Amino acid sequence: MEALLKEVAAVVGAGNVLTGEDVKQRRVDWMSGTSCRAGAIVRPGSTDELADVMRLCHAAGQPVVTHGGLTGLVHGGEANPDELVVSLERMSAIESIDPVGGTMTVQAGSPLQAVQEAAEAHDLVFPLDLGARGSCTIGGNIATNAGGVRVIRYGMMRQQVLGLEAVLADGTIVSSMNRMLKNNAGYDLKQLFIGSEGTLGIVTRAVLRLQPRMASERTALVACPDFAGVTGLLRHMGRELGGSLGTFEVMWRNHYALLTEESGRNTPPLPVRWPYYVIIESLGNDDTVNAAQFGAALESALEAGLIEDAVLAQSDAQRQGIWNIREDIKGLIEQLAPLFTFDVSLPIPDMPGYAEELERAIGERWPHGRIVVFGHLGDGNLHVSVGVGDSGAETRRAVEQIVYGPLAALGGSVSAEHGIGLEKRDYLSISRTPEEVALMRTLKRALDPHGLLNRNKILVAEG
Structure with missing residues (x-):
């Protein structure tokens, strides 16, 4: 690997090839805190640099593991001493925003929160949202087809991507940076890489779909008497709120009780008494209309016996207090x-x-x-x-x-x-x-015949 790293350093710069203690100080995921064991970490600064690095690795038969924000929970970032890590941390630029077309072009290392904030600056929203927003990256979101708390309204990450660019195992750059909602010109190649966990190619850039920013957001925490109440409430709120239903998150009592009364980590807005607790959010353009519609929907749900009690957030602090119970993963770990x-x-x-x-x-x-x-x-x-x-x-x-x-x-x-x-x-x-598994293997062999990309992830390496 030493000879290869010298060639790689000539491409990305010596300071962007990390070895020894600089590698061990890195972690491979958020939860376990396990130290990185890779032979080296390479930090390309552009798609072209990454393509040159992959050509060298392909010629040398060098396996590669891709690192993004390292917030994954399935050990997708683990690397062995004979593997090379490619980190996209230097490729974090937000290249352009088209407010009229409702698109944003970003590099794969862009943190999700930075993308959200850039969209908001143009009175738009990038709707994917999850607890790791400050650390996870767009490339990782694409590679894992991330979901989050607003899938019910906007869909998975797959629905937020119009186009992307990826580097294949042999260094080939596949640039399919489509900016249009409609494009049926042959195969939709971006779908090969969304959800493939870096096993078919390394995503380097993407065109993201933006949505109008809603002026009103209403949040409530409700308690349900049984699971029939939960499912009935889901149907009821979907019918009463229509397209404005943005979130429907359920906590079993064991979760709600543990992270409030039992641990003392969060103040329970509702008594720890019922079997299910639901966070409901409504998004709308007119706060007066949205508030009235949301309140009426909750009131009719209460009258129908679908819920036992409810609390409406009256401030951002109260809303965050409700969400803290749902997102207190640190508390679960402790x-x-x-x-x-x-x-x-x-x-x-x-x-x-x-x-x-x-x-x-x-x-x-x-x-x-x-x-x-x-x-x-x-x-x-x-x-x-x-x-x-x-x-x-x-x-x-x-x-x-x-x-x-x-x-x-x-x-x-x-x-x-x-x-x-x-x-x-x-x-x-x-x-x-x-x-299905056989077809996955066929795709893997076609795009990565030597099995160099994220080997043994998803599928056991052949041979």
Whole structure:
């Protein structure tokens, strides 16, 4: 690798090739804090530089792992000593904004929050939003097809990308920087890279779709008497609010109680009494109209028995206080450590039974074990956190089998929005047919015949 690194340094500059302690000081993900073990970290400053680096790596048969914001939870950024990390941290520019066309052209290393703020400066919004907004990058969001809290209104990351540019394993630059909403000229090549977790190519730039900024945002936390109330409320609010329903986030009582009364980390806006708590947000253009519509929808839901109690945020501070309970991942880690986290999707009607069975199975195997459930629900996504007092490999495997096992019969997915990486690779067959996996391998061989990009992520390397 030493000879290769000299050639790479000639492309990106010696200061942008990190080795030794400079590599070990880096982390490979947000949650575990594991040190990077790569042979070196290369930081290209442009698509052309990255293309030159990949040509050198391809000629040398050098495996490469891509790093973005490192907020992933499936070990997608792990690298072995014989692998080279390509970090896109220097490629973070917001290149242009077209307020008329409603597009923004950015480099892959741009943090999500920076993109959101740049859009807001033009009275527009980039609608993808998640708790890691300050650290995660657009390239990582694209590579994992990120979801977040407003999928019910705007869709996944896939729906926010009009065009992109990527570098293939051999250094070929595929530039499909489409800026139009409609373009049916042959295959939509960007879809090959969205959600591929860096295994088919390295995303370097993207054209993002922006939306009008809503002048009014209303937030409420409500308590539901049962899961029928939750699903009834989802239908009710969708009907009453129509296109203004922006968020429908559900917390099981075990999540709400743990992060409020039990831990003392957050003040509960509603008593810890009911089995389900829902964060609902409405987005509109006229605050008076939006407030009246939102209030009327909640009042009729209360009269219908869909909710037991509700609190409306009267300020940004109150709104943030509600969201802090939902997004207090640090609190989950502290309270349940060592923690196993899961991101699954399944049909909404099956959710209560699935969660109850998990709690029963975990308690039966580990009497002091605990599970906590919350999720986007409106888009079929649940986040499950499990603490059983041990984080060993054998224990992890046993917990994974309990969590993932029922999904096959339910037609669910082992990954709703976090990706597969290394962590879920062995369970891919639960959610994908043999024919689908075979086609994935065909694509991998076609675009990366030597298996150099993020090897063993999603699929075990062939040969």
